[in-house]
Amino acid sequence: MSQPPRKRVLIVTYYWPPSGGVAVQRWLKFVKYLRDFGWEPIVYTPENPESFYDDHSLLKDFPSNIEVIKRPIWEPYNIYKWITGRKGKKLGLGFADESGKKGLATRLTIWLRGNLLIPDPRIFWVRPSVKFLRRYLKQNPVDAIVTTGPPHSMHLIGLELKRKCNLAWLADFRDPWTNIDFYHELMLTKPANWYHHRLEQRVVKNADGLLVVSQQMKREFDNLGGKNILVLTNGFDSDDIPYSETLPDNGFSICYVGTMNSARNPIVLWQALSRMCSTNKEFAQKLKIVMAGQIDISVTNTIKSLNLERNFEYLGLLPHDKAMELQKSSKVLLLVANNTPNAKGIITGKLFEYLAVGKRILAIGPSDGDLAEIIRETGAGDVVGYDDVDNAIQTLTRYFNLFEQGELDPEPKGIEKYSRKALTGRLAEILNQITNE
Structure with missing residues (x-):
């Protein structure tokens, strides 16, 4: 007896191998196991992201023949590096220099980042991504879209695709948005703070489902009016x-x-x-x-x-x-x-x-x-x-x-319930839920 065809899910993520770090592993592992639960993942990610370091050991987790779409991204980090004298260096954002302090140039760029690049410096990738993905989805339909943040600008791609393509959309929050630990360090003006919160609420209220990594985050997004909120922690493979x-x-x-x-x-x-x-x-x-x-x-x-x-x-x-x-x-x-x-x-x-x-x-x-x-x-x-x-x-x-x-x-x-495979099974359940509503 033949297996029913897998449903297709488009995953929009900034972090993807060969970039290293824990932010990569969450969705790499979900992609690794989604086929076991009736879903075919397609990954959309930047071609040239700002990566602190590469980890080629993660490449072993790629399932065979997974479609990974990479598109160029422009980020203002070269300007940041020029202003702060770090040209040619990898960034360690949020870290002090060897004196233990953030200099004037660094504080200036933090102010610019918080008040002009809302919600984050990857905002310039949103419009070209929406334009490209609308064309792609007409020829390659999917059953659901997933966006994962931070960077939370990925969710704005999902918000626009939800509005223009009317697809089931799941927004994954690996970390909070306006409640993230460094939010108070962004030196936000009142209008910028208002706009961050407004975008966050639009995402939370328009997504068909939300993934969060802790019970506390679930309570926070409940208060913002989110629906179908599932606590899906990280895990081990x-x-x-x-x-x-x-x-x-x-x-x-x-x-x-x-x-x-x-x-x-x-x-x-x-x-x-x-x-x-x-x-x-x-x-x-x-x-x-x-x-x-x-x-x-x-x-x-x-x-x-x-x-x-x-x-x-x-x-x-x-x-x-x-x-x-x-x-x-x-x-x-x-x-x-x-x-x-x-x-x-x-x-x-x-x-x-x-x-x-x-x-x-x-x-x-x-x-x-x-x-x-x-x-x-x-x-x-x-x-x-x-x-x-x-x-x-x-x-x-x-x-x-x-x-x-x-x-x-x-x-x-x-x-055992924290194994990546068991967690992917729970992910598949909420994808089935939001696509069958």
């Missing part, structure tokens, strides 16, 4: 977990993989580690702080100021497969939620890979947030508040004692 023997680290290694800006600098942890090293020689000898990814200068300055430099190793940017091996070999995996007003709704995507490799997780963030709920539910680790140094010391002391006894690794429970 079993294919990414190293199964071969990874040489374990002999020291008491605390590992962080990912981006750490100044708002994510876990000062409470560095203070706790510094005090423990000053009172426990054995702990000081065995402690290793290993970090990989994009780390703000404020983080390394704090580590140095608390005399932890000799325990610290920075590995720079790692391809995804190497990052997985590092996590597998470490003793404690560090997670940090940005210390910002929206912290309760932040669930960093790295959490799910941490769960899959089966190592003890130490999270810094609100004890009543969505991140803490998942860690308690799975029994994978502990959450320490941003200012609770005593709790951090108690937790780390317990971890170190378990490490000495060879009993540090937890046994996480109920993590």
Whole structure:
């Protein structure tokens, strides 16, 4: 008996391999598994995006014969680089320079970005994309459109295609829009702030369905009038977990993989580690702080100021497969939620890979947030508040004692629902729902 033909879904995403980073992986993994649930994905993405780094290890996840449409994009980043003296360099947006401060030129470009490039610098890709995709869709019909942001200008493409082509549209919010942690840093005028909120409301109210990554985000978009809101967290792909023997680290290694800006600098942890090293020689000898990814200068300055430099190793940017091996070999995996007003709704995507490799997780963030709920539910680790140094010391002391006894690794429970394949099944369900209404 022949299988029914797959429905077709057009996915509009700024981030796509060979660009690296967690923003790429969410929809790369959905695309990897959508065919298993009766959907044929077509990807629309920029030909020449501004990418902080490339990760060719992600290319292995491409399903065979997936259609990927790439179109040129113009972005004002060359102007930004010229103004700030960074011509020829990759951007690390939101990061301070080596002095730990944002200079006048950087502050000027942030003001211009927030007030003139609304909702973000990719706005210039919206009109040509809508024009191209309207022609494409006439010849290559699809059953649904998905847009994923940030950058939230991708949603404006979906908004126009919804209006002009009357197709089912699913808007995916990997991060909030006006409630994102750096929104207050954009130095917005009242008209610009109003326009950001107006565009956000238009997207939320016109999309046939919304995807968000946390319960807190769901409540926020409920208040904005969204419908068919599904919490679809990030997850882990079993294919990414190293199964071969990874040489374990002999020291008491605390590992962080990912981006750490100044708002994510876990000062409470560095203070706790510094005090423990000053009172426990054995702990000081065995402690290793290993970090990989994009780390703000404020983080390394704090580590140095608390005399932890000799325990610290920075590995720079790692391809995804190497990052997985590092996590597998470490003793404690560090997670940090940005210390910002929206912290309760932040669930960093790295959490799910941490769960899959089966190592003890130490999270810094609100004890009543969505991140803490998942860690308690799975029994994978502990959450320490941003200012609770005593709790951090108690937790780390317990971890170190378990490490000495060879009993540090937890046994996480109920993590199967966070597998990328299971999450794609839930995605297919909402796509079926919005296309059958």
